[in-house]
Amino acid sequence: MSEPVSDAASDDTDLDAPAEASLFEAPPLAEQERMVEAVLFASANPVSVAEMSGRMPHGCNAKAALEMLQKRYEGRGVRVVKIGEAWAIRTAPDLGFLMQKETVETRKLSRAAIETLAIVAYHQPCTRAEIEEIRGVSVSKGTIDQLLELEWIRFGRRRMTPGRPVTYVVTPSFLDHFGLESARDLPGVRELRAAGLLESRPMPGLDDEDSEDQDDLFEDES
Amino acid sequence: MSEPVSDAASDDTDLDAPAEASLFEAPPLAEQERMVEAVLFASANPVSVAEMSGRMPHGCNAKAALEMLQKRYEGRGVRVVKIGEAWAIRTAPDLGFLMQKETVETRKLSRAAIETLAIVAYHQPCTRAEIEEIRGVSVSKGTIDQLLELEWIRFGRRRMTPGRPVTYVVTPSFLDHFGLESARDLPGVRELRAAGLLESRPMPGLDDEDSEDQDDLFEDES
């Protein structure tokens, strides 16, 4: 067993030894780029790096090939975009005017739904009570349901506070819809955080006992 | 209809008439190429030159742009292909293997299938009626088909009896799977009994002896 078998050794030696050392030779990177190109073109939904690797021959470096492909398509009519941990091809936004035919008439979202979506996106994970506190009005179940149905928000972990309320977070398809790589890329998120506007601040002593309780719980949680 | 309408004619005239002659200057050809790229990508159907022209700004030469795009994609992971009079983007044929995913599932053979297989193995050549007689229940066509499909049994000669029923025999790949040289290597009934797989019913009178034996054994053991 001291003699490494060629198969097991290939992973280690790939970096220094030439590809010929490997039992199964990985295709050249240019060929790998063709492969990720074909797979991305074929799929309407983003394809994760893991899934891509799973579909490519053994020894391929999907991530490197994807990055190469992204460069190649810069400035073209379609773009290679990263959405969370997944990749997709989308048409360049400046050419949207050509696509009237493809435009899907989306249900118009109510103001309440749009604001709720924004609050979840910027404050996630976020409970219904927190959404209501920020908006100053109660949030109807229909609004949340609509966003869940659109698959723009989903349930996150329960908050470890009394009642263990559910939280909401945004989904990869939210990111895909708004062309965001991650929630960190939301417009103005850094400025809002710096201004302290993404904090949850309890009302100073409207009800002393309550707020004390809450402080305790917050401490427990952390 | 004999008089071509200006719109339809544009395809022909664009080639000779310079773009400057048009009231609205057509975008540069590179830009037109981006446009056809985006449209071909997003369209749910192959797009004809006429349709493409109709969607592009006035003065564009869809055909030239499509041909340019086709050249650009030569040797790439996807190709621009002409299907009849329409154009589309398609996966390069050599990468078709990426569009399928093979999963291998191992399932246990059903009890009915095992019993049927066993009967064929021990009694070959064996008709369906005989299998049913031995099992005491009818054998579904699905069970036989499954064993045929697995290539563990195959049709033997027809039996020279009324109705000339087909018989089944086991195949070399059955022997291979079960590690047998020939069907004669299957343990015989006597061996099965010796192996404890077949136990004859103890005679009613022997019950006492048996239990004595057993007591002895227990004593031996302790």
Next chain:
Amino acid sequence: MADPDQFEINDLLSVEERLAAEALIVDVEGYEGPLDLLLQLSRTQKVDLMKISILHLAQQYLIFVEKATELRIELAADYLVMAAWLAFLKSRLLLPPDPTDDGPSGAELAAHLAFQLQRLEAMREAAAKLMARDQKGRDFFVRGIPEEVARLRNVTYSASLLDLMQGYARVRTKDEFRPFVMDREAILSMEQALERLRGLIPYAVEWADLASYLPEGWELDPKKRRSATAATFAASLELAKQGQIEIRQSGTFARIEIKARTGR
């Protein structure tokens, strides 16, 4: 709620503001609750929300509620709750702080309200910016002719020689034989199990669950199964000790598997 300061407040308001307040009353339906209304009112101050006068805002709100009452517009309870709270806030802000009161100061409460308004405003702007982004299906598009991945499912069926033999035995015992059954009690002795297992070993060329070696007819009745399992397990330990079989178990409570020790 009869406010002695009311005239004074009215005097503080410009004509423009009063008109705005009246317009608001007509539109009361258009507001999404007190906080939304406060945000709209604060806009009439035409200053940055950071510099807003909460005292002034509280006055504007109270006037709004007052007018609504005059016009017999029914206000939802939360508007009235906010009015009461703002009246309280106003008194805190106007009166010198009471040293015996250890509640939050008027300034703290005002700061919190200002924070809430700023936060709501910020979220509205963020929502507008979000919706102004390029959107899928409107500005950019996905593949029109997706090629779904064809999943080829290859099912391989497995059966071992032991399965086959047991299957045949099962069939054959229906007439000539019947499964071995201890008629007296649901107890299988270890010796019996040992006997049984010894006979089976030559066929145990592959790893197989110990449970599959239980005698026919012993698997269904829980009592019998327990006894047969214990006896077969003890017998397998004995055979392992004798070097005839190998035993393995991948973890606690995992299946116990045995196979003949191959001398080959």
